[in-house]
Amino acid sequence: MEDGGPRIRRRVSVRKRSRGNLESLCAAPAPAELQPAEDPEDDAVAGSRRRKTGSPEPAQENDSEEDMFSDYDSFAENSFLAQVDDLERKCMQQPEHRTLAPDSATQDVCSDGIKNKLDVSDSENNKCTKSQSDPDVPAGPEPENELLFDVPSSQILYFESMQKSSNDLGGQCTKERDGNSHKSSNEEPACSRKEQLQQQNDFSEVRASAETDRRKSITDHLKRAMTGNARAQTPGFSRSKQLRETLLSEEISVARKAIESPSDDLGPFYSLPSKVRDLYAQVKGIKKLYDWQHTCLTLSSVQKRKNLIYSLPTSGGKTLVAEILMLQELLCRQKDVLMILPYVAIVQEKISSLSSFGIELGFFVEEYAGSKGRFPPTKRREKKSLYIATIEKGHSLVNALIETGRISTLGLVVVDELHMIGEGGRGAILEMTLAKVLYTSKTTQIIGMSATLNNVEDLQEFLKAEYYTSQFRPVELKEYLKINDAIYEVDSRAADGMAFSRLLNYKYSDVLKRMDPDHLVALVTEVIPNYSCLVFCPSKKNCENVAEMLCKFLSKDYLNHREKEKCEVIKNLRNVGGGKVCPVLKRTIPFGVAYHHSGLTSDERKLLEEAYSTGVLCLFTCTSTLAAGVNLPARRVILRAPYVAREFLRRNQYKQMIGRAGRAGIDTVGESILLLQEKDKQQVLELINGPLENCYSHLVEEFTKGIQSLFLSLIGLKIATSLDDIYQFMNGTFFGVQQKILLKEKSLWEITVESLSYLTEKGLLHRDSRGGDSEELQCPFRITKLGQASFKVQSTQSSRAKCGSSSWSL
Numbered sequence: 001m002e003d004g005g006p007r008i009r010r011r012v013s014v015r016k017r018s019r020g021n022l023e024s025l026c027a028a029p030a031p032a033e034l035q036p037a038e039d040p041e042d043d044a045v046a047g048s049r050r051r052k053t054g055s056p057e058p059a060q061e062n063d064s065e066e067d068m069f070s071d072y073d074s075f076a077e078n079s080f081l082a083q084v085d086d087l088e089r090k091c092m093q094q095p096e097h098r099t100l101a102p103d104s105a106t107q108d109v110c111s112d113g114i115k116n117k118l119d120v121s122d123s124e125n126n127k128c129t130k131s132q133s134d135p136d137v138p139a140g141p142e143p144e145n146e147l148l149f150d151v152p153s154s155q156i157l158y159f160e161s162m163q164k165s166s167n168d169l170g171g172q173c174t175k176e177r178d179g180n181s182h183k184s185s186n187e188e189p190a191c192s193r194k195e196q197l198q199q200q201n202d203f204s205e206v207r208a209s210a211e212t213d214r215r216k217s218i219t220d221h222l223k224r225a226m227t228g229n230a231r232a233q234t235p236g237f238s239r240s241k242q243l244r245e246t247l248l249s250e251e252i253s254v255a256r257k258a259i260e261s262p263s264d265d266l267g268p269f270y271s272l273p274s275k276v277r278d279l280y281a282q283v284k285g286i287k288k289l290y291d292w293q294h295t296c297l298t299l300s301s302v303q304k305r306k307n308l309i310y311s312l313p314t315s316g317g318k319t320l321v322a323e324i325l326m327l328q329e330l331l332c333r334q335k336d337v338l339m340i341l342p343y344v345a346i347v348q349e350k351i352s353s354l355s356s357f358g359i360e361l362g363f364f365v366e367e368y369a370g371s372k373g374r375f376p377p378t379k380r381r382e383k384k385s386l387y388i389a390t391i392e393k394g395h396s397l398v399n400a401l402i403e404t405g406r407i408s409t410l411g412l413v414v415v416d417e418l419h420m421i422g423e424g425g426r427g428a429i430l431e432m433t434l435a436k437v438l439y440t441s442k443t444t445q446i447i448g449m450s451a452t453l454n455n456v457e458d459l460q461e462f463l464k465a466e467y468y469t470s471q472f473r474p475v476e477l478k479e480y481l482k483i484n485d486a487i488y489e490v491d492s493r494a495a496d497g498m499a500f501s502r503l504l505n506y507k508y509s510d511v512l513k514r515m516d517p518d519h520l521v522a523l524v525t526e527v528i529p530n531y532s533c534l535v536f537c538p539s540k541k542n543c544e545n546v547a548e549m550l551c552k553f554l555s556k557d558y559l560n561h562r563e564k565e566k567c568e569v570i571k572n573l574r575n576v577g578g579g580k581v582c583p584v585l586k587r588t589i590p591f592g593v594a595y596h597h598s599g600l601t602s603d604e605r606k607l608l609e610e611a612y613s614t615g616v617l618c619l620f621t622c623t624s625t626l627a628a629g630v631n632l633p634a635r636r637v638i639l640r641a642p643y644v645a646r647e648f649l650r651r652n653q654y655k656q657m658i659g660r661a662g663r664a665g666i667d668t669v670g671e672s673i674l675l676l677q678e679k680d681k682q683q684v685l686e687l688i689n690g691p692l693e694n695c696y697s698h699l700v701e702e703f704t705k706g707i708q709s710l711f712l713s714l715i716g717l718k719i720a721t722s723l724d725d726i727y728q729f730m731n732g733t734f735f736g737v738q739q740k741i742l743l744k745e746k747s748l749w750e751i752t753v754e755s756l757s758y759l760t761e762k763g764l765l766h767r768d769s770r771g772g773d774s775e776e777l778q779c780p781f782r783i784t785k786l787g788q789a790s791f792k793v794q795s796t797q798s799s800r801a802k803c804g805s806s807s808w809s810l
Contacts, residue, residue: 270297270324271332275360283356286320292470296321299468307446307465309418313473314451314659315633322414322447323354329445330363330384335411338387340394340430342417344369345605345630350388358386368393376400391426395433402717407441417628418448418459419652421734422695431699432710434463435733440719451659452652454692462734475662477670479688483678485519490688497689512553518675520546521553523638528618529561529592531635531667535621536657538643543595543621544584546640550619551591558591565616566590569607576603589617596622596632627656637661639674642684651692697735697742700751707755712764712783712791721780727752756781764790 269277280286289297296302296310302325312318326337341347347369358365366377368389375396377385389397401407415434421427437444446463453459456467479490481498488498506522520535527533537543566589573581573589582604588594594608594617611617612632624644626632637660642649654674662670676684700707714720720729730736730752739748746754759765764787767779783791 270328272324272327273331273361276324276327276331276357279357279360284353289320290317290472290474292472293317293321296468297324299466301466305445307448307463308468309448309450309453309456309459309463309465310468311450311453311456312470313477314656315475315662315664316451316470316472317474317664318449318451319416322416322449325447326386326412326414327357327361329412330386331361333411334384336385336387336409337412337414338389338394338397338410339414340389340391340416340433342391342420342426342628343625343630344390346416346628347388347390348602348606349630354386354388368397373397376404376406379406391420391430391433395429398433398436399713399717402436402440402719407437408443410437410441410444412445412447413437415446415448416450418450419452419695421459422693422698424698427695428698428701431697431734432713435729436713436719438463439729439732452655452692453695455694458734458737459695462732462737474664475667475670477658477662477672479658480671480673481684481688482519482523482673482675483681487673492689497685515549516553518640520638520640520675521550523636523673524550524619525554527636529558531618532612532615532633533619533636533638534626534632534634534660535619535638535640536624536627537621537640538645540595540597540599540623542640543597543623547588547593547595547621548584550621551588551593554591554593561592561618562616563590565611565614566592569611569616572607573604576601576607592616592618594620596620596626598623598625624653624657627653627660633660633662633666635661635667635670637670637672639672642674642676642680642687648683649687651687651690654687655692697733697738699733699735700742707751708759709791711755711759712787715765715781716783716788716791721782722778723753723756723781724777726756759787763787 268274292312299308302308310318310321322339326339329335329337339350341350347367351365351367355365357363363383364380364385366385366387367373368387373389373393373396377387377397377400387394387397398407398410401410413434415430421430421434434446437446446465448459448463448465456469459465460467480501481488481490482504485504487501487504489501490497491499504519504522506519506525508516508519508522512521524533524535535546537546570581570586570589573585585594594612596605596608600608608617608620609630609632612620620626620632620634637658639649639654639657642654644653658672661667661672674684674688699710711726714726714729720726727749730748735742736748743751756765760767760781763784766782766784
């Protein structure tokens with residue numbers, strides 16, 4: 001019914017018309033042997049009706065209980081059947097004393113009209129049915145209104161049988177007319193005028209009786225055909241595909257019951273269908289989970305859908321746990337999921353890796369990054385959506401769901417790189433997003449993960465979450481420091497935290513010493529081209545300079561390594577660049593070297609990353625943002641200097657960078673080498689041996705952009721409108737948790753009151769004043785038109801400008 005209904009509604013008029021339009025479909029009578037036969041499916045439907053009523057009933061002219069059309073079974077004025085009806089009426093108005101030639105002409109016109117319509121329908125539906133009409137009759141012009149473009153097959157078959165009946169009947173009428181004419185021409189005019197009139201009256205009575213029977217048959221058959229079509233399921237799938245979908249549906253149903261039951265039985269694959277396990281084995285080559293992953297997924301807090309924060313070293317497999325939890329929410333609990341990632345490149349990578357899962361398992365994977373994303377998101381009735389978004393787009397998406405009253409459809413929010421909540425303006429936006437979800441939806445679960453968390457207790461209090469951690473790393477990572485020609489291994493057991501390892505043994509010319517004082521050529525040639533290497537540089541310009549310098553002193557033998565593939569990379573870069581290639585890349589790619597930073601276009605970046613992943617390129621000179629999760633691992637990671645731009649490296653950043661070395665499933669060992677000068681030695685030792693930095697809220701530091709924007713959105717979205725409600729909301733933020741540490745001069749209450757007063761003075765908010773203090777607390781604020789415009793502009797700028805400019809810069 002659900003699939004067939006729209007097709008019927010497109011063709012059936014809701015205005016009541018007389019049944020005469022339907023019953024006078026063609027002028028010629030249909031013999032009993034040419035009336036449409038009962039369809040087996042119709043018999044089955046009739047049988048089901050008899051079973052419902054308990055005893056068989058005689059067939060009636062109209063359906064009683066299941067008459068789908070009731071009095072609304074006529075067709076619109078511009079429909080094909082209405083045109084045939086009008087044509088028939090014109091022909092029937094001719095004087096009865098005329099010969100049968102006009103009737104024959106009317107029949108021919110009806111047949112030709114039906115033939116033309118069926119030809120149009122057959123061409124659209126790729127049918128191979130041949131026309132039953134006279135081949136000598138020329139085909140009419142193509143009709144202006146193509147009324148049968150989308151006619152279902154059941155109705156097309158009905159019109160074909162009706163056409164055949166009309167043609168056969170027209171032939172019989174023609175033979176009878178010719179016979180009568182021949183007979184009258186050869187006989188004497190023996191009959192009187194009275195006898196001729198009597199014969200004509202007898203023929204008219206016979207014709208009227210046959211026409212009445214034919215009209216009943218056409219009416220009943222058309223209603224049966226349309227009723228059967230409404231019940232039909234479309235489109236048809238292959239038998240094997242139906243079986244696979246049925247099996248998957250059954251497994252999801254079983255998994256859903258298992259995940260809702262209090263028992264420890266986790267189903268085929270952690271409460272997911274076995275097809276998920278097979279997909280991970282086929283697509284990602286993952287056949288077995290690590291022990292810590294199994295432990296984390298079987299935690300009682302996870303089973304009870306409590307919020308969770310977990311932390312492991314880079315390359316430990318954190319993302320797989322999050323993906324399994326997301327699939328549980330999409331498939332078993334039938335809820336939408338939001339995954340927040342820090343950069344556009346990581347969003348695009350995750351979209352690519354999860355799209356095959358969405359196709360196979362029946363959910364949508366939607367990208368919210370850069371210029372992509374729809375607000376509010378499309379509301380879907382059956383399939384659920386996995387939204388993969390940047391920090392700014394994720395905030396806009398949550399705002400849109402709250403504004404449309406659909407935040408409860410969001411079952412899970414996953415935040416990767418949770419430590420970024422303490423990084424400036426972007427951290428404030430992430431904090432606002434999570435605080436709104438916590439305040440507006442008590443059923444939405446929040447999962448946060450990071451490799452570099454320190455003050456986890458504050459984050460736990462903010463998110464009301466459980467905490468899980470492990471030091472597991474599948475590939476051993478060895479850390480080294482290079483000072484002049486000596487290389488030291490980082491060792492916490494040593495006196496100053498490092499132990500001597502070896503001296504560099506590489507013959508340097510005087511020119512090379514001047515050009516490469518840090519001995520980068522010696523360090524990279526120990527690895528490439530058989531293994532990959534990443535060189536992190538302080539700035540984008542330094543990336544390009546280092547890439548060119550390395551290629552000047554690399555051996556010419558590197559040009560022969562996968563030469564054809566490198567030429568193909570340059571050719572593809574020229575194609576996506578409008579016939580132009582960056583001169584630096586044109587000189588470095590033949591050696592297997594390229595730079596990687598925000599100066600590349602999206603297409604250029606994808607081409608270079610693919611070439612690096614396949615081994616065509618063996619060395620990237622890159623900025624620190626490559627460490628934020630893009631899956632470009634290396635055997636050796638070299639940090640050109642302990643600086644990011646002009647700021648000294650933080651331990652969080654350092655851990656992220658060296659974590660690119662020795663990725664699981666690719667390398668058996670990983671190495672990191674930090675190059676430093678003697679003057680930076682003490683500061684570097686504190687860096688590698690000290691604790692991770694704490695995360696602190698930046699909500700109030702960004703006073704004009706942070707807390708004021710937050711208050712406008714709270715009141716505009718009607719999340720909290722009174723002073724008391726807004727203060728309660730602020731107490732639940734990450735800033736509210738840390739207010740004793742962050743606030744020295746003013747209290748949170750004072751900041752809240754001052755901010756609301758400032759917005760009211762500027763005309764962005766309005767408030768009706770009341771008498772008592774208690775009433776003052778509950779008196780709601782209203783956002784003005786100026787405030788609404790300001791809120792919308794800030795949301796737009798946040799989701800567009802920041803997402804683009806911050807996608808590759810810290």
